Amino acid sequence: AQSVTQPDIHITVSEGASLELRCNYSYGATPYLFWYVQSPGQGLQLLLKYFSGDTLVQGIKGFEAEFKRSQSSFNLRKPSVHWSDAAEYFCAVDTGTASKLTFGTGTRLQVTL
Amino acid sequence: NAGVTQTPKFQVLKTGQSMTLQCAQDMNHEYMSWYRQDPGMGLRLIHYSVGAGITDQGEVPNGYNVSRSTTEDFPLRLLSAAPSQTSVYFCASRSLIGSGNTIYFGEGSWLTVV
Numbered sequence: 001a002q003s004v005t006q007p008d009i010h011i012t013v014s015e016g017a018s019l020e021l022r023c024n025y026s027y028g029a030t031p032y033l034f035w036y037v038q039s040p041g042q043g044l045q046l047l048l049k050y051f052s053g054d055t056l057v058q059g060i061k062g063f064e065a066e067f068k069r070s071q072s073s074f075n076l077r078k079p080s081v082h083w084s085d086a087a088e089y090f091c092a093v094d095t096g097t098a099s100k101l102t103f104g105t106g107t108r109l110q111v112t113l
Numbered sequence: 114n115a116g117v118t119q120t121p122k123f124q125v126l127k128t129g130q131s132m133t134l135q136c137a138q139d140m141n142h143e144y145m146s147w148y149r150q151d152p153g154m155g156l157r158l159i160h161y162s163v164g165a166g167i168t169d170q171g172e173v174p175n176g177y178n179v180s181r182s183t184t185e186d187f188p189l190r191l192l193s194a195a196p197s198q199t200s201v202y203f204c205a206s207r208s209l210i211g212s213g214n215t216i217y218f219g220e221g222s223w224l225t226v227v
Contacts, residue, residue: 004155007152016180034215034216041221042220043218043219043221044156044203044218046215049215059222088157090155094216101146101158101216103148103155103156103157104155105154105155106153113144
């Protein structure tokens, strides 16, 4: 069965600093990969997704993620964080079957001014 | 566009009470699902459906029932609520045409069982 690991439960960065959120997955083949963001009291919003092709994918709000097959990773990055980016971020893996969207446990991002 | 609509947004139940969380989508998606979100656990799949009349269990199905009589609706029933079912519940849908389609989430239902 596939699994997703987000090793950082909580990250604090200063506004304007760069950000990298880690995501590692376990699956025998190349899965479909997603990053979602959840603001407090809200639902989940898709930031970006990777299916195939270029391993560096661009998303909304200035986020990007890079798929590295050799490391089974799909880390999320942003060059300069804004205070409004404070939220919880979830990495998810989809193996292509209807029922198998598996989420990581999330990383809560705090942004200091 | 309504997308995925969940009701109610907030609910407090007493142990042993029953209730139904409603979910409707207007995107003609074949696939619908229910997740629960608990601190430090991420989202865990409760039940899912790939079409009207077809449902199946996810990772944490115990204590929950579902049915899918129409493409649009996928209600989640708690027959006898327990404090362990205090959680945030998300309904989601996606198209099954093609591969790796985006899954769309409702805004969540906050349930407290006392």
